Amino acid sequence: MKVLDRLNLIDKIGRELQSRMSFPDVTAYLRAFGVDTDKPTSGINSKWVYVKELLAEESAEKVLQIADEIGIPHTYAITPAKQAVESSFWEPLHFRLFLSHLSSFKKTAAALQRALRSFGISTFVAHVDIEPAKEWQDEIEAGLFSMDALAAILMPGFKESNWTDQEIGVAVGRNTLIIPIIKGLDPYGFIGKYQGLTVDGKTVSQVAKGVFGILVSSPKTRARMLSCLLDTTLQSTQTEEVLRKLDHLTNIKNLPIPYLERLREGAATSGVFAEDALLSKLNGLLTSRGLQEVALPKTADYLEEDDIPF
Helix, strand or coil: CCHHHHHHHHHHHHHHHHHHCCHHHHHHHHHHCCCCCCCCCCCCCCHHHHHHHHHCCCCHHHHHHHHHHCCCCCCCCCCCCCCCCCCCCCCCCCEEEEEECCHHHHHHHHHHHHHHHHHCEEEEECCCCCCCCHHHHHHHHHHHCCCCEEEEEECCCCCCCHHHHHHHHHHHHCCCEEEEEECCCCCCHHHHHCCCEECCCCCHHHHHHHHHHHHHHCCCCHHHHHHHHHHHHHHCCCHHHHHHHHHHHHHCCCCCHHHHHHHHHHHCCCHHHHCHHHHHHHHHHHHHCCCCCCCCCCCHHHCCHHHCCC
């Protein structure tokens, strides 16, 4: 890359971040790319100048990565040093929620992870305030760049953690939905504009329900969340799990008819809905929205083994 082209690209990055973010959010975003935001700058009260000064000595590769991330066109192609690989911890067909939290809260975070699963949500519980191995950093990066949304448990000490700061920065840069879970610390900076969830006096299951409610109502995540809940309902083989998911679907306000029709078609070929309790629950949901019931034929599945035609 020519020097002049690099400077022009840094200038565009500065102007773009200036229009999108506050000073703290710009800092958090650049930190997520490994930019040293602690180095001295001129102190001029301009986000544009601030970005240009911080990126002045960064590699061309890093500048191009940032430009790509925020959608600034250029004519250069690069092979990133790190690519966000498909993460092994995401469960198939589930909504992908990255949970940013302090390591001191990891037990409750793990309990929330388990509670969210009944909604069709696979949660990556990020461990912070530790010095992870290089492989752990790669896993965190993979999760951040493949997540559908991020939930941040805001509690005293959260702002001071470099790890949580960087995780928020990636979410901001990717324009990913951020859910502030308020536990003693109010939303701040760029995340202050997002709908927060206050958890005082609530159980883990109530918090999980609140998170799901935000995901299913936000324009950024509604379609993806509905599809994941539907897919995980149809692929489940556990009666209790399907009953819980049908409860969640029943409680969704204004659930679009196409999703119900898709559920009806999938249930007609799913063996789990042969259970009377599940079929009754499903048909109750369908008829409440004016749709025809699912009538499962009596097939060989219902016959004694000795009576099944060969």
